[in-house]
Each structure stands twice: as C-alpha cells, then as structure tokens.
Amino acid sequence: MSKLLTLENSLREGLGSQRSGVPCSLVIFGASGDLTKRKLVPALFSLYQKHLLSTSFSLIGTSRSQLSTDEFKHRLKSALDEKIPGISSALWESFSQNFHYLPLTGGFNNLADYQALSKLLNDLDQKNDTLGNKIFYLSTPPEVFEDIISNLGRVELTREKKGFSRVIIEKPFGHDLASAQMLNQKIKNVFNENQIYRIDHYLGKETVQNLLVMRFANSIFEPIWNRRYIDHVQITAAEEIGIENRAGFYETSGVLRDMFQNHLFQILCLVAMEPPISFEANAIRDEKLKILKSIRPFEEEELKTSACRGQYGGGYLGGEKVVAYREEAGVNPLSTTPTFAALKIYLDTWRWVGVPFYLRSGKRLAKRISEVAIQFKEPPDLLFKNNLQAISPNVLVIRIQPDEGITLKFETKVPGMAFEVRNVNMDFRYGTSFTVGAPEAYERLLLDCMLGDATLFIRSDEVEAAWEALMPILNYWETTSPQEAFPNYEAGTWGPAMADALFVKPWRKWRRL
Numbered sequence: 267m268s269k270l271l272t273l274e275n276s277l278r279e280g281l282g283s284q285r286s287g288v289p290c291s292l293v294i295f296g297a298s299g300d301l302t303k304r305k306l307v308p309a310l311f312s313l314y315q316k317h318l319l320s321t322s323f324s325l326i327g328t329s330r331s332q333l334s335t336d337e338f339k340h341r342l343k344s345a346l347d348e349k350i351p352g353i354s355s356a357l358w359e360s361f362s363q364n365f366h367y368l369p370l371t372g373g374f375n376n377l378a379d380y381q382a383l384s385k386l387l388n389d390l391d392q393k394n395d396t397l398g399n400k401i402f403y404l405s406t407p408p409e410v411f412e413d414i415i416s417n418l419g420r421v422e423l424t425r426e427k428k429g430f431s432r433v434i435i436e437k438p439f440g441h442d443l444a445s446a447q448m449l450n451q452k453i454k455n456v457f458n459e460n461q462i463y464r465i466d467h468y469l470g471k472e473t474v475q476n477l478l479v480m481r482f483a484n485s486i487f488e489p490i491w492n493r494r495y496i497d498h499v500q501i502t503a504a505e506e507i508g509i510e511n512r513a514g515f516y517e518t519s520g521v522l523r524d525m526f527q528n529h530l531f532q533i534l535c536l537v538a539m540e541p542p543i544s545f546e547a548n549a550i551r552d553e554k555l556k557i558l559k560s561i562r563p564f565e566e567e568e569l570k571t572s573a574c575r576g577q578y579g580g581g582y583l584g585g586e587k588v589v590a591y592r593e594e595a596g597v598n599p600l601s602t603t604p605t606f607a608a609l610k611i612y613l614d615t616w617r618w619v620g621v622p623f624y625l626r627s628g629k630r631l632a633k634r635i636s637e638v639a640i641q642f643k644e645p646p647d648l649l650f651k652n653n654l655q656a657i658s659p660n661v662l663v664i665r666i667q668p669d670e671g672i673t674l675k676f677e678t679k680v681p682g683m684a685f686e687v688r689n690v691n692m693d694f695r696y697g698t699s700f701t702v703g704a705p706e707a708y709e710r711l712l713l714d715c716m717l718g719d720a721t722l723f724i725r726s727d728e729v730e731a732a733w734e735a736l737m738p739i740l741n742y743w744e745t746t747s748p749q750e751a752f753p754n755y756e757a758g759t760w761g762p763a764m765a766d767a768l769f770v771k772p773w774r775k776w777r778r779l
C-alpha cells in the first residue's frame with residue numbers, strides 16, 4: 267500500500283473510532299489553582315457526561331493550600347456551576363465520588379508528601395480498580411516542576427510496575443533553550459519520553475487538528491500547497507484580554523514565550539509540514555520537527571526588519587476604558603516586556619523556500635481572533651485590465667476561533683452587461699455544517715493521555731527546536747531598547763503601526779480582521 271493510502275486509512279480510523287477513557291487515577295499538582303477549576307474539571311465533567319470517563323476513575327488534587335476533600339470539592343462545584351448552571355446534586359455526587367484532596371505539608375519538595383500520595387494511590391487502586399494506571403498533571407508554577415518530578419521518581423511512582431505512569435506538563439516548558447534542555451534532562455532521569463505529555467492546548471482545538479485533515483484528507487490542496495502557488499502565509503492569534511492578574515508570570519515571559527514558542531509555532535508546523543508517513547504520534551512529530559529546524563536563523567541585522575515588538579498603552583475595548591500594560595497591577599511602571607510581536611519567518615525547505623510566513627500575536631488588540639490565511643499568487647492581470655477594482659489574489663482562510671470555519675476568497679463576475687470582477691467568499695462554518703459542538707481542547711487532550719495517544723503533545727526535540735529558533739530574537743530584544751518607545755500601540759487597535767514594515771512587496775499587507 268502506498269504511504270499516502272496508509273495515511274488516508276489511519277486518518278479515517280483515527281477519526282471514525284469512538285474512544286473512551288481507561289481506568290486510571292489523575293493526580294493534579296497545583297489543584298487549588300485556576301486551571302483545575304476553569305478547564306480541567308469542566309473537561310472531565312464533559313467526558314463523564316459523554317460516558318467517556320471510565321467508571322474506575324479517581325481524581326486526587328494536591329497543592330500547598332490546606333484544604334479538606336470536602337472543601338476542595340465544594341470549590342470545584344461552585345466553579346462548575348458558574349460555567350454549567352443547573353447540575354443536580356445527584357449528578358455532581360456521582361461524578362465527584364472518587365475525588366480526593368491531599369494537602370502538601372512542606373511545599374513541593376517533602377518526600378513524606380509523596381509517600382502519602384503513593385499510599386493514597388495504592389488504596390484507591392484497590393478500592394476503585396484503577397489497574398495501577400496513573401497520570402500526574404503538573405499545573406504548578408514551572409519553578410517546582412523539577413522538585414515534583416524528582417520526588418515522584420524517589421517514591422517510584424514513575425515506574426510502570428503495574429499499569430502506566432504518565433506525566434502531563436503545562437507550559438511554559440523552560441524559559442529559554444538552556445532551561446528547556448535542562449528540564450528535559452531532569453524529566454528523562456525518571457520518565458521515558460513515551461511517558462511524557464507536554465501539553466499545548468492549541469493542539470487540542472478542533473480547528474487546529476482540522477488543519478491536518480484539511481491538508482491530508484483532500485486531494486485538491488496538496489498540488490498547490492507550495493512556493494509555486496502560495497505567495498505568503500499569515501498566522502494571527504489576536505486577543506482582546508490583557509494579562510489578567512498574571513503580571514508575575516507575564517513580566518518574565520512576554521508574548522514570544524507565551525504565544526510563539528508554543529501555540530503559533532505549532533500552527534506553523536501543521537500548515538507547513540510534509541505529509542507524515544502515518545497518523546501515528548512520532549510520524550507527525552518527526553515532520554513538525556523538520557519545520558522547526560528549517561526556520562531560517564535570524565541574523566541580528568535582519569531582526570530590525572523581520573521582527574516587530576509592541577506593548578499596549580491605555581485605550582478602549584468594547585466601549586470600556588482599559589489601562590496600559592505598565593499600569594496593570596504588579597507590572598513594573600517602566601517595563602519593556604512585549605505584549606505584541608510580529609515576525610517574518612522563512613522556512614528553508616524545498617517546498618517553502620522564498621515564501622514568507624508572517625506571524626503576529628498580541629494582547630489588548632481590537633478583536634479576539636485566531637486564523638491562518640494562505641494567500642495565493644496573483645493571476646497574470648492581463649484579461650481584466652479595465653476592471654475598476656484590481657484583481658485580488660485568492661485567499662484560503664482557516665478560522666481557528668471564534669466563528670470556526672474555512673473561507674475561500676475568489677474572484678467572480680458581477681452580474682450585468684459590463685465585465686466587472688469582484689471577490690466573493692465560499693464559506694464553511696462548523697456551526698451550520700455540524701449539529702454537535704466541538705469538545706474543549708482539554709477534554710480531548712486528557713482523553714488522549716488516558717489512551718496513551720501522544721499525537722497532540724509535544725516531543726522534547728520539538729520544544730528545544732522551537733526555543734532554538736526564538737533565541738536570537740529573545741536575546742536581541744532583551745539586550746536592546748525597542749525602536750519605538752513603549753507603549754507603542756493603543757489598547758483596542760491592531761498593534762503598532764511598525765508591524766506593517768515587515769511587508770516589503772506592495773501587494774502584501776496584514777489582513778484586516
């Protein structure tokens with residue numbers, strides 16, 4: 267069978283089969299934090315409602331907060347009620363009957379706590395028949411990742427004597443290349459790579475996964491998906507929100523670490539990668555890795571014209587006044603942390619040589635919208651010279667969120683006696699084509715981890731290659747002042763005007779969204 271047929275078959279199998287979770291215990295470190303109540307528990311609840319959570323499932327929350335199991339459950343229930351009103355007590359009771367809370371007594375580095383955890387896991391295994399399967403979810407500040415992992419190793423919870431032992435690690439994975447390499451090394455001291463699930467919630471988004479299906483389950487795109495037909499690609503992740511009480515994290519992170527190293531680079535990989543030889547995790551990750559490695563290294567001189575940074579000032583969003591980044595609680599009033607970045611990237615591959623990829627992301631922009639736009643080359647403008655409007659190039663827009671869907675923009679004749687040409691849209695909308703809503707990203711990713719499917723998780727070499735590509739910009743920005751004094755864009759706009767300078771050719775410009 268040809269490789270492409272194998273891929274097509276595995277796409278069909280992967281898509282068609284209904285999968286449900288296996289017996290296991292999920293241990294969440296940092297369980298009193300926001301992620302557990304905002305994302306993880308709602309995702310588990312949704313799996314439960316769809317009968318995709320095994321009846322032999324236990325949840326253990328652990329963190330430094332000194333809570334009882336009842337208090338922990340009460341917090342989760344209140345948060346869930348806000349998201350999904352009307353959950354009956356009976357339903358909640360049956361969903362949460364195997365939830366437990368274990369307070370840490372001495373921070374994250376006290377062996378006795380891990381011994382207690384090991385004992386609790388054992389007891390629950392006997393009681394709920396979880397077959398010794400366990401998943402550790404690290405939803406803590408990254409500073410304590412190493413402590414948690416090495417202690418899990420010390421009490422041998424990382425060993426797969428009976429059942430599986432997996433670890434899910436939240437971003438940020440490292441602060442730069444050196445720290446990511448170090449963290450990888452530390453984790454690999456106690457876990458094998460196939461036990462490690464580095465999460466990027468963008469990969470759990472239905473529309474991001476659909477990039478693979480759109481490209482590789484259709485035959486019309488492949489022949490034109492290259493430098494001969496594509497003029498350039500734009501990837502946008504625009505947010506209306508600011509930093510939302512996360513000054514501590516954001517001040518030391520900034521937009522490149524927060525959005526580019528992971529989410530935007532992963533989307534770039536899915537748009538640009540070669541067809542994998544199968545739909546299996548490592549086959550896909552091998553291809554993504556090649557893209558990350560093909561990012562042309564940024565020379566210092568080039569950085570002035572290929573990378574633009576910005577920081578929001580005060581402004582208006584949805585009619586409400588919002589403060590400047592420097593005025594947010596916990597932010598240094600002279601901070602030079604970028605909240606916006608735009609990059610022009612070239613991939614040195616046979617398929618993409620010469621095709622620029624423009625990536626932009628920022629906080630406090632005019633609209634929340636994430637999309638990929640593939641702009642095709644202009645047709646030779648010979649036949650319609652007298653058209654009042656210039657012929658516009660075809661654009662294929664993949665809307666990641668909101669209003670998920672795909673639009674193809676193409677030229678058409680305006681009805682009438684004249685020969686006027688104008689562009690129109692051919693549109694696919696998830697909302698109108700499907701009656702079922704898309705599952706939340708975390709729902710999909712938790713289930714995949716339970717099933718041992720690492721396709722939508724990031725491998726160690728990918729993380730490192732992404733950091734490696736970003737390091738020249740991070741180093742340059744951290745050692746030089748911005749070309750324009752910060753703040754250089756008003757909240758509620760599309761970022762600094764300077765970002766337009768990334769485009770040299772007159773027919774290329776940022777899409778107006």
Ligand code: BG6
Nearest residue numbers: 437467505507524525529636667
């Ligand atoms: C997170 C970033 O990873 O992604 C946040 O840390 C950002 O700063 C968020 O707001 C965006 O996710 P989504 O799913 O809302 O696009």
